[in-house]
Amino acid sequence: MLEEKGLLNISEKEIGSSEPVQDSEKDNLIEINEEEEFLKKFQQITRSEEFNLFYDEKDLFNFHTSLKVGSLVILAGLSGTGKSKLVRAYSKAMQLDEGQLNFVSVRPFWEDDSDLLGYPDTINSVYRPGDSGLTDALIEAGKNRDKLYLICFDEMNLARVEHYFSQFLSVLEMDADIRNIRLYNKDLEKRFYNSDQYPATISIGKNVLFVGTVNLDESTYHFSDKVLDRANVISLNILPFTGMYADAPRKNENVPKDRISYDTYSKFRNSKFGHQLQERELDFLWKLHQVITKxxxxxGVGWRIVNQINEYLQNLPNFGPLGRDEAFDSQVVQRVLTKIRGSEEQLSNLLGVYGSPTGEVKESKLIAVFDEFSDVSSFDRSRKDVQEKAKEISLHGYTI
Structure with a gap:
């Protein structure tokens, strides 16, 4: 039935499977302990004097799980709230060295991937890499598949992401053995003096993680649906400032000593801890799709989004503060509701009518779906997101 709806390419055997896990219980326990220890260290580092970040622990688990899935992760939030520092804290938890963490400062004038990667200089018969350093980092990562590399695009939406990042958007959803970025035409390879250093194509392994930080203001571009279809957009929640300094740990307290290798990190991925999308959750996504497309x-909710939500839930740790119902709710916000934007005329029936000063939203078709499937999740984050969008329409006549 669900396959006829065209949403998901998952067999019935996989959905809600109750078959026993093939790995030994001992191996599973070791993997759980390693990941749990890593996440404890990650949280401790964020709270350390060096970083002094006070994010909700659920957001840290959400960020980690989103990265494990392997797609682009975008951190959104107020300027000055430590989005870039959070990436550095994650890098420190993994004990990456200087060459394994690469920050790419996005320039407003970037128009295509040659501004990011570089270009072939046919006059001098050389390839000239971009000054972002990304090309060299990716080549190094390809030579060291046993190491993890973290690439962060700082202020990612200063230029149009779908222009300068176009190759990556297509490649990141492919299998690891065919994830290739083309630097130039292969016919030029024999002519270029530095083709040994810069081949015509470079591969992007699963050992490379991609993160972007964004500020949503008048100086930046908004994301196209092509970008949103392929990214987990996480809006970080800041904890209350009360006790922020009183409870701060000492400098360098509980800093991990062991570097996380790609082999160790890959054991965190596609774990047997979580479960695939259940029938009731799939019914919810289909109903949500129908309501939105009207x-x-x-x-709407395409097959790509459903499969990626499924993969996210598979990778969700079975320990910690982020339960499945909240994780599913977060995915609805990050993967579906981000695409709902437009004018009051388009969206008033979908989002509902915002009531001031109570903030209550009435006659919302989206909230009606959340109510119908309240057994799946309370959808607290989704409800709040719909409320914010309805408020924007009430005040400005549109929502972005």
């Missing part, structure tokens, strides 16, 4: 046929 308002705008160009947006």
């Amino acid at each position: 308002s705008n046929k160009n947006i």
Whole structure:
């Protein structure tokens, strides 16, 4: 039935499977302990004097799980809230060296991937890499598949992401053995003096993690649906400032000594801890898709999003503060509701009517779906997101 709806390419055997895990219980326990220890260290580092970040622990688990899935992760939030520092803290938890963590400062004038990667200089018969350093980092990562590499695009939306990042958007959803970025035409390879250093194509292994930080203001571009279809957009919640300095740990307290290798990190991925999407969750996504497409046929819940939500839930640790119901709710916000934007005329029936000063949203088709499937999740984050969008429409006549 669900396959006829065209949403998901998952066999019935995989959905809600109750078959026993093939790995030994001892191996599973070791993997759980390693990941749990890593996440404890990650949280401790964020709270350390060096970083002094006070994010909700659920957001840290969400960030970690999103990275494990292997797609692009985008951190959104107020300027000055430590989005870039969070990436550095994650890098420190993994004990990456200087060459394994690469920050790419996005420039407003970037128009295509040659601004990011570089270009072939046919006059002088050389390839000239971009000054971002990304090309060299990716080549190094390809030579060291046993190491993890973390690439962060700082202020990612200063230029249009779908332009300068176009190759990556297509490649990141492919299998590891065919994830290749083309630097130039292969026919030029024999002519270039530095083709040994810069071949025509470079591969992007699963040992490379991609993160972007964004500020949503008048100086930046908003994401296209092509980007949102392929990214987990996480809006970070800041904890109350009360006790922020009183409870701060000492400098360098509980800093990990062991570097996380790619082999160790890969054991965190696709764990047997979580479960695939259940029938009730799939029914919810289908109903959500139907409701959204009635308002705008160009947006909805595509098969790509459903499969990526499924993979996220598979990778969700079975320990910690982030339960499955909250994780599913977060994925609805990060993968579906981010695409709902437009004018009051388009979206008023979908989002509902915002009531001031109570903030109550009435006659919302989205909230009606959340109510119908309250056994799946309370959808607290989704409800809040719908409320914010309804408020924007009430004040400005549109939501972005």
